[in-house]
Amino acid sequence: MSDPVVAASSSCVTASSVTERQLADLQEILGDKGLLQGTADLATYETCVRYGAGTAAFVARPQNSAELSRVLAYCVTQGICLIPQSGNSGLVGASTPDGTGTQGVLSLDRLTLRDQNGKIELDEDNRSVTVGAGVRLSDLNSFLAERGYSFPIDLGADPRIGGMIATNTGGARFLRYGDVRQNTLGIKVVLADAQGTELDFMSGLRKDNTGVDWKQIFIGTSGVYGVITEAVLNVERLPKQSAAALLVPRDEEAVLPLLRALEERCGSQLTAFEGMSAEAMACAFDHVPSLRNPFPGGELPGYAILAEVSRSWDKRDAEESLDDLLEAVLAEIWEFDGEPLANAFIGRPEEMWSLRHALSEGVKHAGKLVPFDVSFRRGVLMEFRAAMAQDLPKHFPEVRICDFGHIGDGGLHFNLAIAKDDPRLADESFIPSLRNWVVTRVVEDFNGSFSAEHAIGRSNQGFYDAYTPEKIKNLAAGLKDLTSPGKLGAVKLG
């Protein structure tokens, strides 16, 4: 196998610089606010959250699908490469231009107006919402919360809807609500062809079997097949009751039996089952001193689980409370043969989620962070962790494992931290070789995925290239020719 990290490639190369004439043409399509040029204006569009900066030839900010179609048609005809950019909050480098200064950014940030009447249309009968792709998740959920609903993708970041669909984000309540794919009822998409063809799959039907479900090929494919401009999304009723517990499993082997026992007893009321390593929790407490440590004497267990139950309806008098339910269920599990539960604490859900949500930020301060977003069959995830705890130190001593994960759906944020003064960091090949070693174990030994919920971007393109069968790459290239033959997107799937 060649070195996947170094082998990254993209088809989105523009032969020459964008000319003054071309910029003038784009300005004519987009108007003054719609086209940004000049270093200061471009900066925020050139820098991705975690993966360094590129250089944009321009930023195009169409106001609606029709304008975006004209931009795409023009750029395809002129051979200009466009990088679609949504909230630019992703972690894999799929939304920023490269360093050549020849690529334009196609920003969705003005695609918030659905029509003259407003930016978001709620259809309460259909339990769905219609939005522009540029609407932020937080804005959508504020709008919905006032009306008793939620778009149930629970993320730390605040992306825009178009990017969420193009990366098929998951999040902390996947166990109950599924991913973006399962909550997308429709999209409008513009292709990178000479016409900037608009495809409208916006019927918003929950049930429709009339041939290929075309929207599926634009979900999770990082914008290389087309640019999403509008969407119809499933919404859920807001949770009205919730309870949470921190569970300490006897050992790692007890984690899956605990998940199964809770699923058996709580069913669809179980809305999260999140695993947290002692190392990750320690990072969070170090970084956020105000966080309350819920463990007796402040002593962190080797592993803890945040289990949440919730209901989307108001509690009725005759109904058992969720706290009582959790208490009874945990008391029952406490008596199990083999004692899978070493300890358990029922507490305020907000407090427990504060700990859970502090993990991402906390681990960033543990040293030089090398993050992996991987997934497994649920029963394999803890086996992978155990193997890593044993094998990693042999190959990479003094690398801390600060992981946490969505055990309920098999997703693992496997974070490695290296002391900032570690001399190995001076060696440019050290981190790539560490990344290759881990991903090789994930994919080859544990049949896992090297990208659970962030899709493909520049930072994992090499792994895509290394682990995707040739036949699949050929299909992907064919699909690209079929849909968007123009230069679109930061990655290459074919």
Next chain:
Amino acid sequence: MSDPVVAASSSCVTASSVTERQLADLQEILGDKGLLQGTADLATYETCVRYGAGTAAFVARPQNSAELSRVLAYCVTQGICLIPQSGNSGLVGASTPDGTGTQGVLSLDRLTLRDQNGKIELDEDNRSVTVGAGVRLSDLNSFLAERGYSFPIDLGADPRIGGMIATNTGGARFLRYGDVRQNTLGIKVVLADAQGTELDFMSGLRKDNTGVDWKQIFIGTSGVYGVITEAVLNVERLPKQSAAALLVPRDEEAVLPLLRALEERCGSQLTAFEGMSAEAMACAFDHVPSLRNPFPGGELPGYAILAEVSRSWDKRDAEESLDDLLEAVLAEIWEFDGEPLANAFIGRPEEMWSLRHALSEGVKHAGKLVPFDVSFRRGVLMEFRAAMAQDLPKHFPEVRICDFGHIGDGGLHFNLAIAKDDPRLADESFIPSLRNWVVTRVVEDFNGSFSAEHAIGRSNQGFYDAYTPEKIKNLAAGLKDLTSPGKLGAVKLG
């Protein structure tokens, strides 16, 4: 618009008869049991449930994916057209050969063995099951029920898994569990190319975002892009508690408010919300005299709803029973302004489902049946019904509407019955013109789908041809060339 019913077409035409030499070659690949010839053996494979019979040149019954691959490669090379056939329980004519006698049937009925150890592998930790595409839904669910699980697609028919995926069936509990697409974690598929390429998407991961989710293009596309040979499916825990009520809405406008009120109060415990017209119920009672009529004095209301709540866990002592929950919720709704609820009866779920399940068979005896499987945004479905009740008699007098539907997901079994001695039936254009008129209203006036849950087959090919934009047909044709350029499938999406 041309006449969609008459305009049906297929790309799966074999220029000449299958030769003795070709049959001998196929027999060498498949062995004695694997290739059927001769009229008697072929009969059950030539006849589709509702749409007449064709003539098969042969029936190929491979035992495993590898054998199926060799059959496909051979037939592609020889230019022989194959019609994939699963349980042959579909209603749209996608699984039987045409009348030319030049097409072979590729049956999945021996693809039940997953490996030497058994036909079904349950992964309890992953809450998933791995099956051969030839396994029947009833066999899968018997196997799962013994272990406390279920594949939650609730159908009247008993299809095989491969066909369920190729048609993306829905069913009566879609509201809670989704369709087959949402419950398919992986498939193995064989393409109709010169190599009979096998594509393996069987990792069974719940979260995996590494490029195109290729399995999606084989779901619901009637087998034209490839033949599914194995699958990994999500399973759910079996319901342990359930309660049901028959609701009589004040009128048709009260139906959606009732659905919303129940969703608001029962959340994920609401597992069905099925609508039944008086005409459809009358047909069921006529046809099945032993059915108990639950309405006072046996007088059927104009419309009734079967609402079911269920839980996948054993009732605990402190927990309110579902009967009590339903009673309290209905008492609350009873007091609503506008009185949306005219009457309600809580009863034994089995008894209520007996009525619901008797509708399909009942309406078949109401006369010459012209069925439509259509869907709408949930809020539009009852508007469509109201418009039909008003307009249909003007254009087609003395046609009975005997509909029932999955109101919770917008699906409607819109059945029309014509007296068997109606002289109009002698006119060959009568039923096609009736079908065209209804579908035109569904699609053009109510933005609905002409195929909610049965995919595309010969009987609705004409509507596909009429209502699919040229651009989409071009994409579908391109996808066909890309995946399975050989002659496969009874329909033409390109």
